[in-house]
Amino acid sequence: MSVPIASIRRLRRSDLPVGAVRLARDLIGKVLVHELPAGRLAGRIVETEAYLADDASCHAFRGPTLRNRSLFLPHGHAYVYFIYGVWFALNVSAEPAGVGAGVLLRAVEPLEGIDLMRRRRGPAPVTDLARGPGRLATAFRISRRHDGLDLCAPGRLWLGRMRRPAGRIGTSVRVGITKEIHRPLRFYERGNPCVSGPARQRV
DNA sequence: CGGCTGATGATCT
DNA sequence: GATCATCAGCCGG
Numbered sequence: 441m442s443v444p445i446a447s448i449r450r451l452r453r454s455d456l457p458v459g460a461v462r463l464a465r466d467l468i469g470k471v472l473v474h475e476l477p478a479g480r481l482a483g484r485i486v487e488t489e490a491y492l493a494d495d496a497s498c499h500a501f502r503g504p505t506l507r508n509r510s511l512f513l514p515h516g517h518a519y520v521y522f523i524y525g526v527w528f529a530l531n532v533s534a535e536p537a538g539v540g541a542g543v544l545l546r547a548v549e550p551l552e553g554i555d556l557m558r559r560r561r562g563p564a565p566v567t568d569l570a571r572g573p574g575r576l577a578t579a580f581r582i583s584r585r586h587d588g589l590d591l592c593a594p595g596r597l598w599l600g601r602m603r604r605p606a607g608r609i610g611t612s613v614r615v616g617i618t619k620e621i622h623r624p625l626r627f628y629e630r631g632n633p634c635v636s637g638p639a640r641q642r643v
Numbered sequence: 644c645g646g647c648t649g650a651t652g653a654t655c656t
Numbered sequence: 657g658a659t660c661a662t663c664a665g666c667c668g669g
Contacts, residue, residue, distance in 0.1 A: 489661070507654060524662050525651030544661055574662050616661055638645060
């Protein structure tokens with residue numbers, strides 16, 4: 441049973457920077473919260489990637505479709521997609537309405553609800569529970585239902601801030617893509633063991 | 644620890 | 657029919 445952290449405060453839309461690169465950097469050290477009947481899940485965001493409107497690896501690059509339309513909502517909305525037939529991944533829309541761009545949440549450091557996360561993820565070290573976008577969505581029970589949700593509106597899924605500041609932020613190329621592979625659009629808290637991938641990816 | 648590989652289904656061409 | 661913003665499990669060092 442994890443102890444609730446009293447001072448996680450909701451972020452309003454005006455607290456979030458506009459623009460995928462700025463938002464991706466800004467979300468490091470912020471908190472993802474999902475309130476469930478069984479308890480509250482919370483985790484510090486430690487790894488993100490920016491996907492830009494003019495970026496061939498962004499799902500919105502070729503214009504809106506049924507799948508990617510949430511990326512065109514005003515910044516601060518959830519875009520959830522299903523990948524590899526198995527996983528969901530959570531993004532935050534990043535630009536004004538009509539511009540398709542977002543920030544992929546790649547990893548969080550679990551703060552609250554660790555038992556609940558394990559119920560979904562199985563017995564795993566705390567550092568592994570939400571280490572990677574698919575694991576994060578599983579641990580936080582994110583699914584297609586949450587696609588299009590306003591993360592800045594009153595609701596169960598939201599972004600927050602806490603006292604603890606972000607550590608040093610590292611930058612690198614993005615993981616697992618085949619287009620625009622050289623753009624430095626991945627951000628992470630340096631040295632944090634909850635950052636995804638092999639050790640060199642969190643230095 | 645790190646590298647490799649098969650699984651699995653929605654989406655778009 | 658190809659592709660895919662991944663992961664668990666397995667094997668070698």
